[in-house]
Amino acid sequence: MKSFPASKLLLAALLLAGCKSSSFQKELKSMSQPEQDPYLWLEEVEGEKALDFAKSENEVTIKHFKSNPDFKNIEADYRKIFFAKDRVPAVTMTNGELYNFWQDEKNLRGVWRKTSVASYQTANPKWDVILDLDAVSKTENENWVWKGASFLRPGYDRVLLHLSRGGKDAVVVREFDLKTKSFVTDGFFIPESKTNASWKDQDTLFVGTDWGPGSMTTSGYPRIVKTWKRGTPLTAAETLAEANTTDMSAYAYTLYDESKPFYFHQIRKGFYSTKLWYHDKSGKAVLVPKPDDAESWNLFKGNLMIELRSDYKGMKAGTLLAIPLNSLELGEKAWSQAQVVFAPTDKRFIEGGCNTKSHMIMVVSNNVLTQMEKVTFTPPNIWKSEPIALGNNGMASCYDGDDESDIYLATYTDFLTPTSYYMASASDPKNKFTLLKQASKRFDSSSLTTSRFEATSKDGTKIPYFVVHKKDLKMDGSHPTLQYGYGGFQQSMTPSYLGAFGKVWAEKGGVYVLTNLRGGGEFGPKWHQAVLKENRYKVYEDNVAISEDLIARGFTSPEHLAISGGSNGGLLVGATVTLRPDLYKAAVIGVPLLDMLRYHKLLAGASWMDEYGNPDDPEMRKAILKYSPYQKLSPTAKYPEVFVMTSTKDDRVHPGHARKFVARMKEQKHPVYYYENTEGGHAGNANIEQSILWESLKTTYLWEKLK
The missing domain is CATH 2.20.25 (N-terminal domain of TfIIb)
Structure with missing residues (x-):
């Protein structure tokens, strides 16, 4: 973001030292402690009045877009592709x-x-x-x-x-x-509950569930994990571990190494903080001596794999380590036996991977695009990594492996290349792949190309993004452009085949933009950590910087630019469009967080305070009020006609966020469309028919606003 328009709260804070009037003090107090929310009734998920609100808005939205001449063709394209026989x-x-x-x-x-x-x-x-x-x-x-x-x-x-x-x-x-x-x-x-359950053996489960009053955390997840024996009632399960009420969750699980079971239990203190215990052969629970923010991965050849999320003992955040299981009981001294499997650089970070019997296959992000590397372990401490070639400058990934053989499954894709599915053997020294399936082309990509650019955010950070566009595009600012982003929870936004959206958008001349905002995992843990809590506003500056860069390069203009995102990405869109409404003609806000003063009190919201901060803390409240979309809505601002979408059955991000935002926009006489699917959960949709309607409404809206 090249400019950050001060909110009333920020302006008040800056002027406070030189202005002591009682009226000013009252204004500041009213902004930092908003009056009772008049739309709390919309937080009653299945409340009759709230459902009537959703039903009424749905009728208006569906009637409007179905009457658009474009809807029929868009819906037909989606239906043909979503139900294609050659999927x-x-x-x-x-x-x-x-x-x-x-x-x-x-x-x-x-x-x-x-x-x-x-x-x-x-x-x-x-x-x-x-x-x-x-x-x-x-x-x-x-x-x-x-x-x-x-x-x-x-x-x-x-x-x-x-x-x-x-x-x-x-x-x-x-x-x-x-x-x-x-x-x-x-x-x-x-x-029914937000249960975690896994096998210990054929007659025993590890279970975390709702055991009754006081057994769930403030995040809505199980606080107590138990072992449950076959043939006994669930109420007779024996407690294995308990978390605090303010922790996120407790769970236990079995990992396999060379076909042998190993047992662990974990207490997740927060979204990025865990305590992990390994159960040794005697059944004793041994605390794994790792930093709380380090994440455990899998077992391989007697080693527990640990990824660092912050610098530790001279190693960079993003380092993947192997710690011998038999050393864990040594406590902190176990680190003397830790071995580096992967060391990150400024552009290379590990994204994931899979195990086979003899090897690990790592998926490594190199400047956002991914490649695979095969890891071979020679006891006691030699780790060798070699690149595996698949595809060309796109997304190559191992997504499943058989740890009882050396077979693994991999895919390759990019924006314009349909996904290919491969099988390979990690024991093959030539690393050859067998093509299992090649997805069909869903749109004509012959006239399209992909470009990469960087925008400069307000603090000088370079923010990369991808653009899919016509090869002969005239840079005259006239092109309908959709800018998509997420920017949170260390989730990387990476290229994937555009599929049906390529047919209804890119093939018809629409420009598609995928952003790599801070908050994601594209450049490792620190890329994510740069915008946590009080620095959250920076991700919205990143988003605006890309919008301004697209306009400056001539791809589009405010009359033809839309932004879109879901979940945390819905918050991204809501915050961006209330911050700089002048930049956009349209905005799709999907299954969003929007009331950031109450998010921690709704469903799983308390578990995200490591990301956004605690609104009950006065200093964090001030930081959150800089961007919280619900609070920032102003009757004097001129917003684009936004489209808000959610699901009644979303029990992760409360549908009240979307409902209240729409109600306040309507109260302030702003144009807005709303659609609430009665099913679907956080994904928005429960089946293909619902997906077709959801996508058709959204795409019709985009063309209607951006042509």
Whole structure:
């Protein structure tokens, strides 16, 4: 951001030393301690009045955009692509078989199925359907949404299914038999809650759930984790560990190394702070001697992998270390045996990876784009890394590995290249890949290209961004442009195939911009930490700087520029558009945080105070009031006609944020559209039909405002 218009609060603070009038003091007090919120009733998620508000706004929004001549064609394009017969089923590997969850016209809720590697490579794989979620939902009169399955090892014949009502984070956990393809009679069953559950062995689970009054944290997650034996009631489970009420959560889990189970439990003190215990052979819980902000990864060849999030003992934040399990009981002295597996640079950071039996495959971000590296460990302390070539200047990634063999799955994609799915063996010295599937092209990319630029934020930091545009674009500022961003929680925004959006936007001349704002993980932990808490405003300065740079380069102008984002990205858009409404013609605010004075009191909000700060602290409150969109709305400002979207079933980011923001905009006579899906959870949508409507409304809005 090249300029930061002072809010009334900031201006008041600057003038306070020279102005002591009682009226001024009252104005300052009223700004720092806002009057009772008149729209608290919109925080009643299922309240009749609140639902009527959403229903009424939905009717206006849907009627308006469906009457737009563009809607029919946009909706048809989305429908054709979302239900295309040649869609590639994304798969994961378990015990040598490939699993997929699939939705289509006949299976709106979806089917869970599997196939062999050989069959998957054919034009028409033979799928073995394990669970038909539509059929189960109909039989049980429930709207189940798939939330995943966890396998029991070593037999792989049982799973814990996680099913959500309407897409909420809260799930029901049920034991399922893969041989009989049925739920286990009198098997493990955990009622709806924000549960964490995992197998210890075939007759024992680690469970964190709602055990009753006082058993959940202020963040809404389990405070107590227990071990639960088969054949006993859930109420008889024995306590393993307890967190404090103000901690984020407690959970326990099993990691495997060379097919052997190892047990851990963890107390997450905050979003970026954890205490970790390893259970040795005697069952004793040994505290892992790591910095609280360091994150544990996986086990490999007798070592626990730890990533540093801050500089420690001469090592940089972003370093990946291996600490022998058998040294943990030494406490702090265990660090004398720690070995560096990956050392970051200013542009290279580890993004993730997967294990195979003999190797680790690391995914390394190099100036935002990703490459793979194969790691070989030679005891006792030699770690060798070699690059693995896949694709060309895009996103190559290992996303699943078989730790009982050396097989792993990888993908390659970029903005204009459909995703390719590969299989490889880490034991192959030539690192060759077998192409499993190549996704179909969904738009004509022959006239398109991708460019990269840097904008200069207000404090001088260079902020990179990608632009997808026509090759022959005239830099006259006339082009409809969508700028997308997130800027938080160390989540990297990286190129991926534009797919259906490429068809309805880029192919038709729209410019697409992907931003790499501070707060993300594109350049490691410090890139994220630069905008935490009192420095949060800087990410909005970054966003504005990119908008101004796009305008200065001639890509677009304020009459043709829109910004978009979801969740924390919804906060990004809300803060940016209330800060600099003059820069934008449109803004899509998805499943957002917007009332930053109350976010910590709503659903999982308390868990994010490490990111945004505590609004109850007077100094943090002042910092938050610099940007909190709900509080910054002004009846005298001229805002673009924004489009706010959320879900009633979002039990992570409260729908009250979106509802109240819209209500206040309408009170102040600002133009606004609102759509609230009654299902979908934080993802916004629970099935493909809902996704088609959501995307069609959003895209119609963008073309309507930016042409």
